[in-house]
Amino acid sequence: MATIDGSNDSTGSNDSTEPEGGPLARWTKSVIEDQEKRERLYRALFIVAAGFFLLTTLFPFYWLLVLALTPTSRILTGDWSLPIIGIEFPHPQGFNVYAFVEMFEQVPFHLFMFNSFVLAISTTVIVLAVATLAGYVFGRLDFPGRGVLMLVVLMISYFPPAAFLVPLFDAFLGNAVVVPFLGIELFESPRLVNTPASMVLPFSALFLPLAIFILTTFYSQIPDGLEDAARVEGTTRLGALVRVIMPLSAPGLATAAVLTFITVYNEYFFSSIMALENNPENWSPLLGGILSYQTQYTTEFNLMAAASIVGVLPIVIIVIVAQERIVSGLTAGGLKE
């Protein structure tokens, strides 16, 4: 017994004095064994990853700010090398805050923003109203063909929006909708171009599947007993949906609403075509407004940058507010039975 103990001791001391492997293996081993070292490594990795993410997301905004503050004449001709160090790096060439006023003087940018808000809000309302009913049906009722229908809804959401553009534009111009090859006239659409309807209708259709999917998931998680209780207490099915299921699915509703709102607010492709010119009267959105600073002969980069910053601010505010709501909804919901 004594010899076995002795040999164990000697191997133990060998390990501590002469570690095996090269420096990397030794370091790896020490990280695995030493909790403090491990935590330091995790913190370092977190800082690197978060720093990289912040740099890549925030740098464009910094650049926008640089462009907005630099007068137009110096954007193309200015000396971008940093003082003293001499390396070329984007930094403000002057402090032309007046750009944020001038952008409203040259173009009625507030009207473009108003258009974007109207489009985004009406789309969000339509999408939430329809998706709530659809989500209730898909999430809480059992009927034959539910899976197939859900699949169809999801499939449609994967179609490229551009595929719908030409026929929709044709119809919204007021032309009759005709079955291809057969020539049978189905109906004649009113002329919707240059109206909010020409944008809200396709947006709603395009963003519905995602909202339906989100709400279906949330609504299906509400225990049946709660809905039954509400119905026995005196609500209809619809009443139970509004009074019990929707409040308990607040995080899901907020997610669907925020996603829809932001996507429509930022939308350019459909609206640039459905609004025939970049005029606020034609319901051209925010992006149409930004492009109006570009004329045939001049491009006012500083004003475009200033307008971009102003346009982004509402989204920043909404995200911050909604994020708080989502987090509080998640913690207060507590679906305990």
Added chain:
Amino acid sequence: MANLTLEHVTKRYEDVTAVDDMNLDIDDGEFICLVGPSGCGKSTTMETIAGLTKPTEGTISIGDRDVTTLPPKDRGVAMVFQNIALFPHMDVYENISFGLRLRDYDKEEIDRRVEHATDVVQLEGMLDRMPEEMSGGQRQRVAIARAIVREPDVFLMDEPLANLDAKLRVHMRTELQRLHKELDTTIIYVTHDQAEAMTMSDRIAVIDGGELQQIDPPLVCYNEPANLFVAGFIGSPSMNLLRGRLTANGAETDDFAIDLDVENVPGASAGDDVTIGIRPEDVYPTDTQGAISTPSDPIEVTTDVLEPMGDQIFVYLTFDETDAGAMRGDATGSDQLLMSVDPDRDIEEDESMEVVFDRTKVHLFDDASGDALVHGVEDLTSSGFETRVSETRSGEADE
């Protein structure tokens, strides 16, 4: 407050019949327990009464009003759910007043009723708590308060105590009985716990396979079960059911015989297969048979397993010389006999002894239909008999 009638209520799903031709006639102010094993259709029956599912056939009326097609909110029923189902986003006051607020009662009336309801279930001073901050028993009280605040015609309780721990369950059981006495409202109570059913209800409705087996006061269900299912389901531990047959001299199994005049057993004749039922407390060791005046012939048995319960000892007995019978391993026609004896009795495992049955407590069931033939065989040797199963009741049980 109102009576409740179910006529020929049937609920069929695609491939199963959950409720099969259910007829119930429940009086105003009665406390009815629906009992049965899991999946027997008692909860579905409850849901059809509440209006959460529509019956495939049949009519439901509450207080002379046909409610079969009415939505739940217009039926005048309140329900307490097995999973309690408090609205997690509302505090206690909002939960209790939910139904009243929907019906646009004025604020003072709501406050008055909520106060009364919380008084009844002893929840004072908790109105601003959220459900997640409360214990299981408190939540259950809130659910009951939510039901009584609307002063419904009929209370439906779907296993309301199933999710509580054993001690709280016994406590809430007495609370519910007190509540029933106080409110005097019709209560339909679903449970699979036959102890709850026995202690609380005015009448027990035993359901199996979607069909009503028997509806009678608890002690009638216990003492005069309508058929084999009720006999096996009501009572804990359940009745000994021993498979045998009728002969010219009486009923006999492979192991013992009971004298009786077969002529006097209604609806049966010699040669029929029957099941002999005897409750554990009606089996006596021969040395204590002085306690009963109507013992059967002694039966030789050997004790097997003992289960001391404190207030009594359950003794599993095997019949002597029944190797062939033991091999049969039949579920109902068991070769085992359970007896309960006085806890002070000196008894050991593998002890040979003789036992007798109390003849007034021996039940005979027809094997073919499962229906009870007779309860108590003492007087069957002479002209009269103890309790013959009346024609009407066996007719009801058939339904």
